[in-house]
Amino acid sequence: MLIDMHLHERTHSPDSMISLEEIVTVAKARGLDAVCITDHDSMGLTQYAAEYAKQVDFPIFVGVEFYSLQGDVTAWGIDSFPDHRVDAQDFIDHVNHHGGFCVSCHPFRNNNRGLEDDLKRVHGLHGVEVLNGSTSLEANRKALQYCQELGLKPIGASDAHVYEKIAKYVTWLPEQVFTQADLIAQLHACNPKPAIWNGLSYDIVDTF
Numbered sequence: 001m002l003i004d005m006h007l008h009e010r011t012h013s014p015d016s017m018i019s020l021e022e023i024v025t026v027a028k029a030r031g032l033d034a035v036c037i038t039d040h041d042s043m044g045l046t047q048y049a050a051e052y053a054k055q056v057d058f059p060i061f062v063g064v065e066f067y068s069l070q071g072d073v074t075a076w077g078i079d080s081f082p083d084h085r086v087d088a089q090d091f092i093d094h095v096n097h098h099g100g101f102c103v104s105c106h107p108f109r110n111n112n113r114g115l116e117d118d119l120k121r122v123h124g125l126h127g128v129e130v131l132n133g134s135t136s137l138e139a140n141r142k143a144l145q146y147c148q149e150l151g152l153k154p155i156g157a158s159d160a161h162v163y164e165k166i167a168k169y170v171t172w173l174p175e176q177v178f179t180q181a182d183l184i185a186q187l188h189a190c191n192p193k194p195a196i197w198n199g200l201s202y203d204i205v206d207t208f
């Protein structure tokens with residue numbers, strides 16, 4: 001299956017221009033199987049996303065993009081998170097305590113919101129966003145290099161805040177999932193691969 005694992009919806013991400021309806025429309029048109037909403041320090045869309053997913057018969061999973069003291073970490077499988085910035089390690093421990101899955105997103109993006117070399121300090125991360133749609137190719141390549149060195153799972157995601165970027169990069173998983181619990185179980189069990197929209201379909205890649 002193909003899934004965009006990092007998207008911002010405008011209701012709870014003030015810097016996003018896009019609605020859930022627009023996200024699902026593009027995702028369906030491109031043949032994706034699911035999307036994740038990871039708003040900034042908010043899981044406020046959870047209930048509406050569940051209702052809308054049922055209405056349009058399309059899986060929508062709500063995680064969070066948490067702004068730790070060292071940078072952003074996306075996570076799934078938690079019901080709550082600290083209401084203030086904490087050390088990335090404390091947040092990662094929280095996710096693991098609840099059996100969730102967490103990813104260092106855009107670790108080397110030039111906005112001071114990536115973990116950068118703290119990637120090598122923290123323990124318990126599961127994946128690294130090696131293709132982020134709002135990050136330069138050079139910074140994405142550096143993320144891939146760290147991901148491989150650390151033996152973590154490579155994740156692709158658009159991090160879209162505007163319509164044009166929705167589903168630019170996505171993640172390939174071997175099995176279709178319909179629930180967030182199954183998504184997390186599969187992410188833990190499999191070797192995901194990033195994928196790149198080429199204008200007609202997705203190229204699933206090991207390197208880029």
Ligand SMILES: [Zn+2]
Binds near residue numbers: 008038065
């Ligand atoms: Zn983001």
